[in-house]
Amino acid sequence: xxxxxxxxxxxxxxxxxxxxxxxxxxxxxxxxxxxxxxxxxxxxxxxxxxxxxxxxxxxxxxxxxxxxxxxxxxxxxxxxxxxxxxxxxxxxxxxxxxxxxxxxxxxxxxxxxxxxxxxxxxxxxxxxxxxxxxxxxxxxxxxxxxxxxxxxxxxxxxxxxxxxxxxxxxxxxxxxxxxxxxxxxxxxxxxxxxxxxxxxxxxxxxxxxxxxxxxxxxxxxxxxxxxxxxxxxxxxxxxxxxxxxxxxxxxxxxxxxxxxxxxxxxx
Amino acid sequence: xxxxxxxxxxxxxxxxxxxxxxxxxxxxxxxxxxxxxxxxxxxxxxxxxxxxxxxxxxxxxxxxxxxxxxxxxxxxxxxxxxxxxxxxxxxxxxxxxxxxxxxxxxxxxxxxxxxxxxxxxxxxxxxxxxxxxxxxxxxxxxxxxxxxxxxxxxxxxxxxxxxxxxxxxxxxxxxxxxxxxxxxxxxxxxxxxxxxxxxxxxxxxxxxxxxxxxxxxxxxxxxxxxxxxxxxxxxxxxxxxxxxxxxxxxxxxxxxxxxxxxxxxxxxxxxxxxxxxxxxxxxxxxxxxxxxxxxxxxx
Amino acid sequence: xxxxxxxxxxxxxxxxxxxxxxxxxxxxxxxxxxxxxxxxxxxxxxxxxxxxxxxxxxxxxxxxxxxxxxxxxxxxxxxxxxxxxxxxxxxxxxxxxxxxxxxxxxxxxxxxxxxxxxxxxxxxxxxxxxxxxxxxxxxxxxxxxxxxxxxxxxxxxxxxxxxxxxxxxxxxxxxxxxxxxxxxxxxxxxxxxxxxxxxxxxxxxxxxxxxxxxxxxxxxxxxxxxxxxxxxxxxxxxxxxxxxxxxxxxxxxxxxxxxxxxxxxxxxxxxx
Numbered sequence: 001x002x003x004x005x006x007x008x009x010x011x012x013x014x015x016x017x018x019x020x021x022x023x024x025x026x027x028x029x030x031x032x033x034x035x036x037x038x039x040x041x042x043x044x045x046x047x048x049x050x051x052x053x054x055x056x057x058x059x060x061x062x063x064x065x066x067x068x069x070x071x072x073x074x075x076x077x078x079x080x081x082x083x084x085x086x087x088x089x090x091x092x093x094x095x096x097x098x099x100x101x102x103x104x105x106x107x108x109x110x111x112x113x114x115x116x117x118x119x120x121x122x123x124x125x126x127x128x129x130x131x132x133x134x135x136x137x138x139x140x141x142x143x144x145x146x147x148x149x150x151x152x153x154x155x156x157x158x159x160x161x162x163x164x165x166x167x168x169x170x171x172x173x174x175x176x177x178x179x180x181x182x183x184x185x186x187x188x189x190x191x192x193x194x195x196x197x198x199x200x201x202x203x204x205x206x207x208x209x210x211x212x213x214x215x216x217x218x219x220x221x222x223x224x225x226x227x228x229x230x231x232x233x234x235x236x237x238x239x240x241x242x243x244x245x246x247x248x249x250x251x252x253x254x255x256x257x258x259x260x261x262x263x264x265x266x267x
Numbered sequence: 268x269x270x271x272x273x274x275x276x277x278x279x280x281x282x283x284x285x286x287x288x289x290x291x292x293x294x295x296x297x298x299x300x301x302x303x304x305x306x307x308x309x310x311x312x313x314x315x316x317x318x319x320x321x322x323x324x325x326x327x328x329x330x331x332x333x334x335x336x337x338x339x340x341x342x343x344x345x346x347x348x349x350x351x352x353x354x355x356x357x358x359x360x361x362x363x364x365x366x367x368x369x370x371x372x373x374x375x376x377x378x379x380x381x382x383x384x385x386x387x388x389x390x391x392x393x394x395x396x397x398x399x400x401x402x403x404x405x406x407x408x409x410x411x412x413x414x415x416x417x418x419x420x421x422x423x424x425x426x427x428x429x430x431x432x433x434x435x436x437x438x439x440x441x442x443x444x445x446x447x448x449x450x451x452x453x454x455x456x457x458x459x460x461x462x463x464x465x466x467x468x469x470x471x472x473x474x475x476x477x478x479x480x481x482x483x484x485x486x487x488x489x490x491x492x493x494x495x496x497x498x499x500x501x502x503x504x505x506x507x508x509x510x511x512x513x514x515x516x517x518x519x520x521x522x523x524x525x526x527x528x529x530x531x532x533x534x535x536x537x538x539x540x541x542x543x544x545x546x547x548x549x550x551x552x553x554x555x556x557x558x559x560x561x562x563x564x565x566x
Numbered sequence: 567x568x569x570x571x572x573x574x575x576x577x578x579x580x581x582x583x584x585x586x587x588x589x590x591x592x593x594x595x596x597x598x599x600x601x602x603x604x605x606x607x608x609x610x611x612x613x614x615x616x617x618x619x620x621x622x623x624x625x626x627x628x629x630x631x632x633x634x635x636x637x638x639x640x641x642x643x644x645x646x647x648x649x650x651x652x653x654x655x656x657x658x659x660x661x662x663x664x665x666x667x668x669x670x671x672x673x674x675x676x677x678x679x680x681x682x683x684x685x686x687x688x689x690x691x692x693x694x695x696x697x698x699x700x701x702x703x704x705x706x707x708x709x710x711x712x713x714x715x716x717x718x719x720x721x722x723x724x725x726x727x728x729x730x731x732x733x734x735x736x737x738x739x740x741x742x743x744x745x746x747x748x749x750x751x752x753x754x755x756x757x758x759x760x761x762x763x764x765x766x767x768x769x770x771x772x773x774x775x776x777x778x779x780x781x782x783x784x785x786x787x788x789x790x791x792x793x794x795x796x797x798x799x800x801x802x803x804x805x806x807x808x809x810x811x812x813x814x815x816x817x818x819x820x821x822x823x824x825x826x827x828x829x830x831x832x833x834x835x836x837x838x
Binding site for chain 3: 287288289290291292293294295297298301302307310312314315316317318319320368369372373375376379406411412413417
């Protein structure tokens with residue numbers, strides 16, 4: 001600290017590039033250990049319109065909603081990708097995915113930090129620019145094990161919940177039976193969303209998708225519409241073979257509730 | 268009570284004369300602070316209460332007027348209706364523009380509170396202020412916004428005061444700060460800015476936001492709402508530019524970005540983005556740590 | 567359990583009978599505590615033993631005070647009420663700890679409860695775990711009372727490593743009425759986001775008063791500093807213009823210059 005404080009009085013000789021990042025110091029240090037550094041805070045936003053009236057009647061999939069979600073995701077990814085490439089980043093880590101689905105539009109907002117290797121020489125092997133929602137720590141671990149993120153994969157499907165006829169409802173009242181048409185509809189919608197995510201992953205030539213998030217549930221504005229959305233980071237092995245990481249086992253004496261929260265320092 | 272608060276109030280002066288230091292640091296942060304050679308000297312704070320409202324009337328004829336009569340910021344973009352004359356209330360043009368007057372007022376409130384905190388810190392001979400917390404809160408239904416900045420003033424044991432006498436500041440404290448310094452960064456100050464983008468929807472945006480097809484006769488499904496998406500991108504980019512302007516060649520570390528959207532009236536909304544972080548300067552060469560051991564805890 | 571101080575043998579007069587019985591049971595060596603296992607072990611690590619869970623409470627009628635619509639001022643009666651009620655709860659908790667022969671109380675929580683049955687009445691509660699040094703050395707504060715602190719077991723351990731010992735939970739409060747703005751005032755500044763210096767001044771003063779009072783308490787304890795200062799704002803049930811500013815922290819005294827914290831090692835945790 002003393003040396004750092006004394007440096008304020010001297011003219012700076014360690015200028016370096018001016019960067020911006022939303023990484024915590026832990027994340028930055030952990031990135032440094034594999035020779036990477038942050039470049040710039042980057043974002044991508046896209047908003048797609050959903051035609052009026054599609055939520056309330058029909059059967060099967062709500063195609064226009066599913067496609068709006070897909071396009072909004074693709075649009076946001078494209079923009080954050082472009083911002084990353086423009087500032088010379090090799091990829092974006094720790095992307096925060098915020099989505100909102102409302103009656104008339106679907107919004108996808110992505111924010112993350114573009115990163116690159118410190119020794120970025122022309123001879124070093126270039127991979128395509130990636131966008132990943134894995135935190136810097138996970139990126140480092142993957143890299144240590146010989147893997148690399150390739151991009152975000154995403155899928156969605158919105159369906160109409162099947163309606164039971166009044167007669168059926170009365171018949172089934174008081175019975176414990178499976179509502180097979182519901183099971184089937186939900187099942188296939190979930191499959192559809194996952195399948196779409198996999199298609200994106202295959203297009204990126206990935207080996208797998210990790211840390212997949214799934215959201216599902218009825219739309220708050222239309223009770224008969226149910227949405228399934230899913231996204232995750234596509235990864236592939238880039239080293240010759242997988243390297244094991246061999247963790248050290250430890251017993252911690254801090255309680256989870258007493259553990260320190262980084263965000264509290266940011267105000 | 269009648270004087271304008273450009274000085275530390277009497278109560279604070281009394282507080283600082285007392286023997287005991289106050290520190291807003293948690294115990295682990297306090298310990299880390301002592302370990303790295305920082306002595307807490309006092310808890311310092313600054314305030315500024317501003318009248319806060321959204322001005323500029325909702326009528327399309329008053330679009331683009333600012334309550335200060337000045338000019339808009341850097342970003343401005345407009346859209347024209349492709350339809351020709353439809354009706355008197357048809358929104359024939361739309362505009363996105365940066366509301367510099369809102370950004371400046373925010374900067375003034377935040378800056379004033381920050382400066383007052385620095386004054387308190389200077390008056391007790393601090394070298395820096397760590398563990399900063401800033402909040403902006405509206406007080407009840409009073410139409411006012413309070414900016415409050417506080418932190419723990421510290422001295423570097425045996426170290427020189429800052430060259431220009433102005434204490435350095437950072438949101439970080441404790442081990443995080445220790446690690447930052449170890450990584451070769453010296454905290455310079457916090458950096459914070461707001462961007463405010465007003466969106467006056469034109470007919471196409473309006474129709475798309477309501478899920479209507481906009482081309483007469485032809486149904487257009489699933490189009491991107493270009494005007495609003497651009498406003499969102501611009502809000503983030505403008506905030507980043509404002510913060511960049513405060514960096515003077517230094518770097519921004521640990522940034523936090525918050526975006527909010529609010530509708531003022533039909534077809535009239537504001538997209539606001541707050542970006543804050545730590546302005547840091549490299550004082551020694553990049554010196555990476557050894558790769559850490561992965562651990563798995565058993566509790 | 568050994569080494570009970572002389573002054574603690576007589577049961578404190580204002581503790582309820584049931585508390586007395588519970589505490590007697592605790593004196594036979596059983597301890598109760600809301601500490602987690604981790605906290606318990608860390609407290610043992612620095613040479614303390616938990617004695618029992620202690621608490622104190624006070625139900626206080628907070629009354630009302632006339633406020634002037636257009637002026638910002640401290641409501642001294644309310645300030646006093648809030649202060650006394652908390653002080654009573656704390657003192658009762660300390661008495662319980664004293665009864666157990668404790669050196670201090672860790673993990674103190676201060677709560678305020680409102681009940682349906684009591685309009686304008688509130689219950690102020692203080693609870694924590696009484697601890698005693700195992701080496702027989704007294705850690706009582708300058709006033710001869712057990713120290714109090716809102717530190718967790720982990721924080722207590724860490725603080726001891728820095729050569730500091732807690733002296734007491736210190737607090738300061740100030741109930742303040744923020745002026746309503748007159749019509750004339752509202753109109754004159756309409757249309758611009760500008761500073762309202764009177765408001766700034768009022769809020770500044772209210773918080774400073776709370777902090778100064780906290781500092782005075784620390785000075786009485788001969789503390790060298792206060793760590794973990796928090797500023798809380800509560801409107802309780804008084805409406806939005808009357809705000810209580812409460813500042814809380816743990817007063818500490820420096821006993822050694824040595825910081826014995828080991829240097830942390832860097833790890834990557836694989837836990838979620």
